[in-house]
Amino acid sequence: MSTAPVAPDAGRMPRQIAYIIGNEACERFSFYGMRNILIPFLISSMLLAYLPAGPEREGAAKDIFHSFVIGVYFFPLLGGWLSDRYFGKYNTVLWFSLIYCAGHACLALFEDSRNGFYTGLFLIALGSGGIKPLVVSFCGDQFDQTNKSKAKVVFDAFYWIINFGSFFASLLAPLLLRSYGPAVAFGVPGVLMFIATVVFWLGRKQYVNVPPSGRDPDSFLNVVRTALRGSAGQGGSGTLIARTGIALAVLMLALWALDATGVPLPWPDSFGFVITACLALGVVIACVGWGASLQLERARGLHPDAAVDGVRAVLRILIVFALVTPFWSLFDQKASTWIIQGNAMLIPHEAWWWPSWLVKEAAQMQALNPLLVMLLIPFNNLVLYPLLRRMGFTVTALRRMGWGIVFSGVAWIAAGVLQLWLDGGAEVSLAWQSLPYLLLTFGEVLVSATALEFAYSQAPHAMKGVIMAFWYLTSTFGSLWVLLTNAGVRNDAVTSAIASTGLSENAFLMFFFALFAFVAALAFAAYARRYPMQDNYRVSGGVAA
Known part of the structure; x- marks a missing residue:
């Protein structure tokens, strides 16, 4: 791919951002469309028919789901390395997108074949993970010092459009699974992923393309x-x-x-x-x-001193990332543990305010998350943060992330209370899940939307793809904590200890994860007080694809 200098319009929004945002909207629909029906499909499919219905099959479905999530957030390491070393962000995103499309095709074609379906999950994890660290940093590459003030707006818009795609996927995919079966429910997200790939390709002549560093002796x-x-x-x-x-x-x-x-x-x-x-x-x-x-x-x-100082900066960032991993152990369970809890709740179809014509499955409650994100991001930027500044509070990125971890813990306390009601034999309305979703989503906006900007701004120029890969790796370790916990409760001694508390296993684990988040938030706050912030936006000028 040839490159040539580009003089960006000073202070203006780059035109090519529209292609990246359009690609992200379609790709996120495809990803969340399949991800949000994965647990309901596995529980009811022939793939797990060898297990008895109930907790054992649900546990196996959770293990498969979180193993898939681990893959999705592990493969950014590969994508970031290939991009930074050999191919650049544009080529790497395009090629991994084709692998991504092949994975969706496998899910749609092999719904009854364990090997075929799991191959599809692997290809989606590889494709989605491979592009994940690159699209955000590729978006950041379109800015320089002359228009970096616009970058925060785009990062927020970027996160907003992710949730725009996720909202419609969360609403429609469970209905497609219910009405038309898994072939259509997994096929539609595949079509959207193909469209995402085409949209990204259409902007190829307008992108600013920062070339790969190659074999950098000072990497x-x-x-x-x-x-x-x-x-x-x-x-x-x-x-x-x-x-x-x-x-x-x-x-x-x-x-x-x-x-x-x-x-x-x-x-x-x-x-x-x-x-x-x-x-x-x-x-x-x-x-x-x-x-x-x-x-x-x-x-x-x-x-060079710059390379050594850059490595020290990366090592500091990795500590921040490590302290965020407990947040993801709570957040990603909304698509597994919370769906299973919702299946035991009563859907209030008789209530006049409940949209029975649309919301028919507990899995559709996940649509609340992206809907609330689309509302909370502008609310925070236009109302909450300015109000806090007028009151004398400094709203730093690290403070937002720390408080986000706290709110995730509060969300799981709310979910635990709902589980206590269910365990006591009460008929609990599914509408009550709105409260933990609201709390968890507020925490997500504070952590994840902020981290997109934080990770890009803190990463040295030659390491932006890799540092973004390490950021996504936090979700891998978040799901690892879930798998370790699930493995731990299969031990007779642990099960007996939980029983001695008088709580059900589900309720105990919900309160356990809440405590996990609070401890992580304290550790995060202690480290954030000593963290030296950096400014690593690109200087004026660049190269175009």
């Missing part, structure tokens, strides 16, 4: 490698920590592999490959990052 990984190089016995405590982490990760994978072949080893049977691989990845990231931070000055002189 993040090369600087880290230099910092950790040498003998652990020569004052290299960081090297020892990094090597220990890698050894632990290899040991975890080896124990899983041997356990899978029937060798009796002290490795939990419920820790399958997905859990084990994620734990190993987490150990490597934590130990290598910690070790590198202790010895980063070793790289100074062998790499």
Whole structure:
């Protein structure tokens, strides 16, 4: 792809943003359309017919769903690396979009085939994950110092349009599944993904295309490698920590592999490959990052100061990201745990205010989330934040994210109270789920919408694709906490301990996740007080596709 200098209109909104926003709207409809019917489909499909109906099948469906989510938010690492190193954002997004379309086709064609359907889920996870870190940063590349004030408006609009697509997908996909079956319900999102790919392709001649960095000798990984190089016995405590982490990760994978072949080893049977691989990845990231931070000055002189300082900035950002992972463990369960809870509730069709002509399934309550986002983003920007500033409160990105984690915990307390009513034998109206959805969505706007701007502005120029991939990896570890918790409650000792509290397993876990969020919010606040903010927007000028 040829490149040429482009002089953007000073202070104006780039025209090509319309193609990126249009692509995102269709892609989000396709993703949420299939994602939001995945749990209802799995519970009722032949794929899990070998399990008895009830908690066991529901638990298996949740495991499949959260394993899929882990894949979706793991593959941004691959997409970010390919984009930054070899192909650039435009080419990488286009090619992964074609894989994405193939995944949707598999879901529509192989509804009764376990291998075919799971292949489709894998391809969607690969395609969706591959483009996920790039579309936002590609959008940011269209701005420079002359019009960066418009970037915040676009990031908010970007998040708004994501939820515009999600809103209609959440309403319509369950109805398509109910009325026309899985082939149509999964096929329609596939058509939308194809349209998204075409819309993105149509803007190819207008995009600002920042070329890939290629084999950068001063890349993040090369600087880290230099910092950790040498003998652990020569004052290299960081090297020892990094090597220990890698050894632990290899040991975890080896124990899983041997356990899978029937060798009796002290490795939990419920820790399958997905859990084990994620734990190993987490150990490597934590130990290598910690070790590198202790010895980063070793790289100074062998790499430019800007590269070394950029790595230190990335390592600080990764700590922020790690502290956000509990939020995603709560948020992503609205498409699994909350749907299962909603199925046990009474849909108030007899109430005059209930839209019975439209809302017929508990899964459709998920449409509240994107609808509330579309309302809360302008409310926050036009009313709440200006009001707080007039009252003397500084509304920083990190403060918004910390309070967002708190509100997610409050949402799960509300969901837990509803579960107590259900456990007590009461007939609970599905309308009551509106309260936890409102609280969780307010938390989401504070965390996720803010993080899009935060992650782009904090990332050094050569590492924007990778840092966005690490941001999306927070959702992988969020779902990992869910899988670990689900695996834990299958232990007889844990089940007995929960029973001794007088709470049902569902209610106990809801209050547990609320507490998890509150602890994470405290840790986040403590770290945010020391975080040094950066400004890494592109300088004036650029290159176009």
